[in-house]
Structures are given as C-alpha cells and as structure tokens.
Amino acid sequence: MAEPVVELYGVSRRYGSDAGRVDAxxxxxxxxxxxxxxxxxxxxxxxKSTLLHILGCLDVPSSGTYLFCGIDVAGLGDRxxxxxxxxxxxxxxxxxxxxxxxxxxxxxxxSEVYRRAPHGPHRRAQADAVLSEVGLTGRAGFRPTTLxxxxxxxxxxxxxxxxxxxxxxxxxxxxNLDSATTHTILDLIADLNRTGMTVVMIxxxxxxxxxxxxxxxxxxxxxxxxxx
Amino acid sequence: MxxxxxxxxxxxxxxxxxxxxxxxxxxxxxxxxxxxxxVGLAALVATLGLSRTAGNQIVGRFDELAATEIQxxxxxxxxxxxxxxxxxxxAPARLRRLAGVAxxxxxxxxxVGDALVSTSPIHDPQGRTEFKLTVLAASPGLFDAARATLxxxxxxxxGHSLRADRVAVLGPNAARQLGISAVDDLPALRIGDQxxxxxxxLAGTARQADLLGAVIIPEGTARQEYRLASxxxxxxxxxxxxxxxxxxxxxxxxxxxxxxxxxxxxxxxPKRVREAVKSDLDVLFLLLGGVSLLVGAxxxxxxTLVSVMERTGEIGLRRALGATRRHIAxxxxxxxxxxxxxxxxxxxxxxxxxxxAVSAHNTWTPVLDPLVPLAAPVVGALVGLISGTYPALRAAxxxxxxxxxxx
Numbered sequence: 001m002a003e004p005v006v007e008l009y010g011v012s013r014r015y016g017s018d019a020g021r022v023d024a025x026x027x028x029x030x031x032x033x034x035x036x037x038x039x040x041x042x043x044x045x046x047x048k049s050t051l052l053h054i055l056g057c058l059d060v061p062s063s064g065t066y067l068f069c070g071i072d073v074a075g076l077g078d079r080x081x082x083x084x085x086x087x088x089x090x091x092x093x094x095x096x097x098x099x100x101x102x103x104x105x106x107x108x109x110x111s112e113v114y115r116r117a118p119h120g121p122h123r124r125a126q127a128d129a130v131l132s133e134v135g136l137t138g139r140a141g142f143r144p145t146t147l148x149x150x151x152x153x154x155x156x157x158x159x160x161x162x163x164x165x166x167x168x169x170x171x172x173x174x175x176n177l178d179s180a181t182t183h184t185i186l187d188l189i190a191d192l193n194r195t196g197m198t199v200v201m202i203x204x205x206x207x208x209x210x211x212x213x214x215x216x217x218x219x220x221x222x223x224x225x226x227x228x
Numbered sequence: 229m230x231x232x233x234x235x236x237x238x239x240x241x242x243x244x245x246x247x248x249x250x251x252x253x254x255x256x257x258x259x260x261x262x263x264x265x266x267v268g269l270a271a272l273v274a275t276l277g278l279s280r281t282a283g284n285q286i287v288g289r290f291d292e293l294a295a296t297e298i299q300x301x302x303x304x305x306x307x308x309x310x311x312x313x314x315x316x317x318x319a320p321a322r323l324r325r326l327a328g329v330a331x332x333x334x335x336x337x338x339x340v341g342d343a344l345v346s347t348s349p350i351h352d353p354q355g356r357t358e359f360k361l362t363v364l365a366a367s368p369g370l371f372d373a374a375r376a377t378l379x380x381x382x383x384x385x386x387g388h389s390l391r392a393d394r395v396a397v398l399g400p401n402a403a404r405q406l407g408i409s410a411v412d413d414l415p416a417l418r419i420g421d422q423x424x425x426x427x428x429x430l431a432g433t434a435r436q437a438d439l440l441g442a443v444i445i446p447e448g449t450a451r452q453e454y455r456l457a458s459x460x461x462x463x464x465x466x467x468x469x470x471x472x473x474x475x476x477x478x479x480x481x482x483x484x485x486x487x488x489x490x491x492x493x494x495x496x497x498p499k500r501v502r503e504a505v506k507s508d509l510d511v512l513f514l515l516l517g518g519v520s521l522l523v524g525a526x527x528x529x530x531x532t533l534v535s536v537m538e539r540t541g542e543i544g545l546r547r548a549l550g551a552t553r554r555h556i557a558x559x560x561x562x563x564x565x566x567x568x569x570x571x572x573x574x575x576x577x578x579x580x581x582x583x584x585a586v587s588a589h590n591t592w593t594p595v596l597d598p599l600v601p602l603a604a605p606v607v608g609a610l611v612g613l614i615s616g617t618y619p620a621l622r623a624a625x626x627x628x629x630x631x632x633x634x635x
Contacts, residue, residue, distance in 0.1 A: 058548060058628045071233055079235035079552050086236045086550020097545040101253035114550030116237040
C-alpha cells in the first residue's frame with residue numbers, strides 16, 4: 001500500500017451518557033493509502049456518516065487513534081484541526097451546500113477565505129482552473145440556482161478541489177442525482193482518482209460503491225472489508 | 229502530507245467581504261432590520277437636538293421674566309405690622325437712580341378693617357352688591373415693575389398719589405366681580421363709605437398675581453385715608469444680566485442706616501437655572517431616545533438570531549471549509565455591527581434633518597452638540613455588536629456535524 005493518508009486504530013465514537021449510550025463506531029481499524037478510492041457502504045444509522053465526520057476532522061473519536069498523513073489528530077487543537085480541513089481535506093456533500101446568493105466562482109473560492117490565500121487574480125485563476133477541470137468552463141458567473149443538480153454537484157467538487165487537498169471526502173455525492181448524472185459525477189471522481197487524488201466515499205448504493213477501487217461495509221458501527 | 233498543519237486564518241478583508249455578502253444575501257430583510265436602528269438613533273439625535281433647541285427657547289423666556297425680578301421686604305415675620313420707616317416711601321425714586329433698574333414700585337396691603345367694596349347700588353335682592361376684596365396700595369411705578377397690562381382706561385400717576393386722590397385701578401377678577409367692564413362711563417366704587425373713581429382695569433400681570441383680584445389705590449391715598457405706615461414690599465424690574473449687581477446694592481440704597489433689616493429676594497443665577505432646565509429636558513428626551521434605540525437593538529438581535537438559525541447549513545459548510553468558532557462569531561458580529569453602523573449614519577442624518585425642519589417651522593435657532601451626530605454611528609455600531617453577541621455565540625458553538633446534518 002502507498003503511503004497512508006488515513007490510519008484509524010481502534011477508533012470508537014460514543015454519544016450520550018452511560019444510561020442512554022449509543023455506540024456509533026466500535027473499534028474501527030482502517031488504512032487508506034494515497035491515491036486510493038475507498039467506498040464505505042452501509043444502511044442508514046450504521047455509523048458511516050460518523051466515520052466520515054471523524055475522517056474529516058469535524059468530529060473526534062471517543063477512543064482510539066486517528067493519524068492523518070502520519071499526524072495524530074487528537075493532539076491538534078480546534079484551530080489546527082480547522083487548518084487541516086481547509087488545507088488538506090475537501091468535502092463533497094449530498095446536499096451540495098452551495099451559497100445560493102453567491103456566484104459559482106465565489107462558491108468555489110470560499111475555502112480560500114480560511115486559507116488566508118492572497119487576494120487578486122490568483123484566486124480567480126485557480127477557481128477557473130478547477131471549474132474547467134470539472135467541466136464547468138463559462139459557468140463562473142452563474143448563480144447555483146440556475147444550474148442543474150449535476151452541475152451543482154460539480155461546483156461542489158470544484159470547491160473541494162481548490163487548494164489541492166490530500167483527501168477528498170464524499171458524503172453520498174450522487175444521492176440527489178438521477179442515474180445519468182450519477183454516472184457523470186462518478187466518472188469525474190474516477191478521473192480525479194486517476195490523477196492521484198485519494199477519495200473516501202460514503203454511499204448506500206452498491207452500484208455506486210462498485211466504481212471505487214476498494215469497498216468497505218459498515219454495520220452497527222463495525223467495519224468489514226468486502227471482496228472485489 | 230503535502231501541507232503543514234497550520235491553523236486556519238481569515239484576513240480582515242475577507243471577513244468584511246463575507247459579512248457584507250451575508251448582509252446583501254437578503255437585502256430586504258437587512259434594510260428592514262437597519263430601519264429599527266435608524267428610527268432609534270434618529271429619535272435619539274432629534275430629541276437631543278430638539279431638547280437643546282427648545283431648552284434654549286424656554287430658558288430665553290425664563291431669563292427675560294424671572295431673571296430680571298427683585299423683591300425687597302423687611303425681615304419681619306409675615307403678618308407683623310410694619311413700623312414706619314422700615315422701607316422708605318421714596319424707594320422707587322432711589323432705585324431708579326441705580327444703573328440697571330428698569331422700573332420699581334412699592335406695594336402694600338391696605339388694612340380697610342371690615343369695609344366692603346361695592347359699586348353703585350342695584351336693586352337686585354338676589355345678587356350680592358358688596359364684596360370683601362383685597363385693597364392694595366401701589367406707587368405708580370409698580371405697574372411697570374410688575375409688567376401689568378391695561379385692559380381699559382389708565383393707571384394712576386404721581387399727581388394722584390401726592391394729592392391723595394380717591395381713584396382706583398381694578399384687577400381683572402375684581403372688576404368682573406364688581407360688574408365693571410370698562411371705564412368709559414366713569415364708574416365708581418365704594419370702599420366702606422368712601423367713593424373712588426375707577427380710572428383703569430388691568431388685563432393681566434406677569435408678576436404679583438395678587439393684583440388680579442384687588443382694588444389698587446395710590447400709595448398717597450392709602451397713607452392719608454388708612455394710615456399706611458410703610459410700604460410692604462418693593463418690586464424691581466432690572467435689565468437682563470443686572471439682577472445680581474442690583475441685588476447687592478438694594479439694601480444700601482434703601483436703608484443705608486440699617487441694611488440688614490431688609491430681605492432681598494432674586495432668582496437664582498440664570499446660568500444655573502438654564503443648566504437645570506436643560507438637564508431635566510435632556511434626561512426626559514434621552515430616556516425616550518434610549519427606549520427607541522432599545523427597540524432597534526432588539527430588532528437586530530432578533531433578526532440576527534433568526535439568520536443564524538436559517539444559515540445553520542452555511543455555518544456547517546464554513547466549519548467544514550476550515551472556519552473556526554471564532555471566524556463564525558466574527559462574521560455574525562461584523563454583520564450586526566455593520567447594520568448598527570449604517571443605522572447610526574442614516575439615523576444621525578435623519579435626526580439632524582428633523583431638528584432643522586422643526587426649528588425652521590418654529591423660527592427657532594437649531595442647537596445641536598456636534599458630537600451627537602458624530603457619535604451616533606459609533607453608538608449604532610456598538611448597539612449592533614452588543615445585539616449580535618448572543619446570536620454570534622450561538623452560531624459559533626454550533627457543532628459542525630449537527631449544523632451540516634440539520635441543513
């Protein structure tokens with residue numbers, strides 16, 4: 001396996017007190033190497049979103065160790081975890097999460113705000129480049145409301161690609177799309193993966209997961225490797 | 229890893245850009261929210277300015293009337309018979325020689341015993357024809373010193389007093405009681421058995437309200453007919469600004485032999501009175517403006533809180549893109565502060581316009597402390613920041629996972 005980007009050792013996540021305790025993740029071990037595309041499949045409530053949030057440093061494990069590119073995330077404070085999110089992790093959500101009152105380019109450049117990226121044409125040039133990469137050349141000045149579902153998701157992917165992250169986390173990226181658009185988006189993710197992007201994708205659809213290079217199954221908070 | 233783990237950060241320019249974008253995302257709501265602060269601060273600036281402007285008018289009139297009056301009495305307890313010479317008969321003449329005295333006159337209550345005042349007998353068995361009225365004795369200068377105005381006829385003069393003529397001037401209330409409305413027919417009245425010719429009827433008086441219901445006879449007549457021993461008080465009208473100076477000279481002018489027997493009453497220092505009047509008005513109007521501002525602040529707090537709840541998804545997204553709690557709080561604080569600042573600028577302008585318009589309508593001179601319109605935007609921004617603090621903290625402490633999930 002290539003140099004690992006994600007390493008989880010005995011990671012558990014519990015919610016609530018002892019009386020009403022919910023174990024969302026139980027003793028999860030996981031390694032994702034650089035350039036891998038891993039799909040995590042599981043039914044609703046199985047813990048796959050919790051796993052994604054931990055991988056994206058939006059949540060912290062109750063126990064266990066999470067190493068991101070060899071760095072122990074538990075040792076980072078709130079501001080450094082935020083720094084990790086804006087510099088090394090890109091998120092793609094099922095609901096797109098685009099700001100509808102901003103243009104496509106402004107949405108794509110949003111993460112630059114928290115990277116303290118220099119102002120000027122550099123930002124816009126980079127945004128145009130990633131928009132071109134996802135096939136949205138000429139859509140920079142549009143409002144998200146004027147775009148189709150597939151185009152919106154491609155804007156979200158472009159936003160995630162700004163800053164060249166080490167890991168692309170996709171939370172049901174095709175959940176709101178029809179089958180034709182689903183294939184387009186999966187093709188785009190596959191293209192990105194081929195260029196070396198590490199992708200972890202959560203889905204409950206097996207045919208979507210089948211596009212990934214490696215599939216994991218999560219059931220009741222425990223993770224299992226699935227055969228090819 | 230291609231990136232070092234550095235903390236996320238946000239430049240001031242980006243912070244302002246993001247906050248403005250947030251405000252312009254819902255322009256209608258932003259305008260309505262700002263309107264609350266505009267009304268509050270416009271009311272505050274206008275009330276402060278109008279209180280100063282109106283206060284100046286009130287104080288100006290107060291100065292003119294109250295700050296030019298001096299009364300001189302003896303220090304004897306009220307009701308005690310005043311001995312001869314306690315106040316000189318020629319007090320008005322002595323006082324008029326002082327620079328700054330505009331008018332002076334003596335006034336005394338005449339003891340007429342049980343004598344009633346009546347007019348010509350009218351055969352009306354039901355109506356009263358005799359009245360127990362106050363009879364006052366005045367020197368001719370008193371009418372000017374008391375700023376009495378004539379409704380009919382004329383007042384008496386030095387000649388009437390020197391000759392002890394039986395003439396009288398009636399206060400308007402006394403005239404009404406006696407049924408005398410004009411002096412064209414040379415009406416007469418009786419004090420006891422003595423017949424007096426009515427020469428004039430007063431329309432009103434700015435000082436010495438006792439004159440309104442009294443029969444006023446010349447001092448010389450009172451001395452001869454009723455053995456008036458001494459004037460009871462001396463009423464003095466001074467020029468504006470001369471009150472304190474005259475008050476210090478009055479005792480020596482009237483009783484150089486024993487100045488301490490006299491009590492000189494004059495209004496407090498006009499400057500102090502002006503400050504007191506202004507201060508009372510300011511407190512009242514500040515309170516009104518403050519209430520208006522509080523309403524504006526509650527508006528900002530309410531709308532910002534609603535905005536936080538509506539933008540939960542955006543907050544989650546920003547956290548996912550690298551915003552810290554502090555970045556989220558800062559953005560909402562800048563948004564609410566900007567609303568307050570704009571409200572302050574517009575409110576100060578509107579308030580100033582209101583002052584100018586009201587002053588122009590009443591032909592007053594508009595008076596406004598220049599610091600007030602300059603401070604209004606600062607106050608507005610502070611109000612915005614304070615109002616936005618709670619919503620901003622709520623936004624900052626939203627867990628990103630929950631924020632993303634609830635969007």
